[in-house]
Amino acid sequence: MSTVLNAVSELDHVPGPVVLAIGVFDGVHIGHQAVIGRAMADANRANGSAVVVTFDPHPARLLRPDKAPRLLTDTAHKTELISRIGVQWILILPFDQSLAAQPPVDFIESLAHACKPLHEICVGHEWSFGKGRAGNLDLLRELGSRLGFEEVGLPAIKSGDLIVSSTAVRNALEHGDLDAARALLGRPYALRGSVVHGSQLGREIGFPTANLQLSNEQLPPDGVYCVHVRHASGTHGGVLNIGIRPTLGLPNPVRTAEAHLLDFSADLYGATLEIHLLSKIRDERKFEDLAALQAQIGRDITRARTLLANTAQPPA
Numbered sequence: 001m002s003t004v005l006n007a008v009s010e011l012d013h014v015p016g017p018v019v020l021a022i023g024v025f026d027g028v029h030i031g032h033q034a035v036i037g038r039a040m041a042d043a044n045r046a047n048g049s050a051v052v053v054t055f056d057p058h059p060a061r062l063l064r065p066d067k068a069p070r071l072l073t074d075t076a077h078k079t080e081l082i083s084r085i086g087v088q089w090i091l092i093l094p095f096d097q098s099l100a101a102q103p104p105v106d107f108i109e110s111l112a113h114a115c116k117p118l119h120e121i122c123v124g125h126e127w128s129f130g131k132g133r134a135g136n137l138d139l140l141r142e143l144g145s146r147l148g149f150e151e152v153g154l155p156a157i158k159s160g161d162l163i164v165s166s167t168a169v170r171n172a173l174e175h176g177d178l179d180a181a182r183a184l185l186g187r188p189y190a191l192r193g194s195v196v197h198g199s200q201l202g203r204e205i206g207f208p209t210a211n212l213q214l215s216n217e218q219l220p221p222d223g224v225y226c227v228h229v230r231h232a233s234g235t236h237g238g239v240l241n242i243g244i245r246p247t248l249g250l251p252n253p254v255r256t257a258e259a260h261l262l263d264f265s266a267d268l269y270g271a272t273l274e275i276h277l278l279s280k281i282r283d284e285r286k287f288e289d290l291a292a293l294q295a296q297i298g299r300d301i302t303r304a305r306t307l308l309a310n311t312a313q314p315p316a
Contacts, residue, residue, distance in 0.1 A: 006093075019120040026073060102131060162180075190276045192275070194271065195273060209241070226303070236263070
């Protein structure tokens, strides 16, 4: 696992020379992976250390709260995904009014002065930083010349004809295109959260479900999905229902995500699950009664088993 830092001053703990990969990295898609991978490779060549620098919360939540996008990954999930790449150090900076108001020159100087020494800053092609987003690659290059570090701005990466971006992933998910989202991410899209108590209906009809507590993540359209569920005990096949459970006729229905794990019976309350969405089985719909819903869930599980038999499990 990566070592997580929480302040710029803590960079002085990192063995230099230091290469920083800086970005929001929501989703850790293949473009983000390219930036992080370049930083790791350059740090290795310099016999130094790569540090991923990211922010919590997503800057748009503070700067444009009425237009802030839904998340692809909350901070805990993002940190875990970056750690799996093999990064040893992650700096998570609290994105507050103070950081938002910091001039771009001051921000980069604080990083350069904390590192022992700063060798390189690696970012994506459209990265901007500092108060009013006034900082850009040209300013970063100018500061690098003055402060003694290299600047690397990676060009855009494409998936087919589409430029890879977090917005493109959100659009694919919103339209239910899991294949496009997978291509952009380099893996199936996943939801991660803790299991909380629900209505217990699934247990009553013979299909207990784990209700996932989410963090404003981007969800695909309502429906039933074939999934892999990563849990401390390993990876399990399952079915995931996203929607308002119309058969229950609730007066104020709330959109939920609840998973039934196949051939699994342990208590999951409080556990953290990562649910990989593999394919859609059907749309969510209202049934005439619980018996009809129960029969359909049985058919959904049969279909999921068929799909899972031909799907490789995610790496441990």
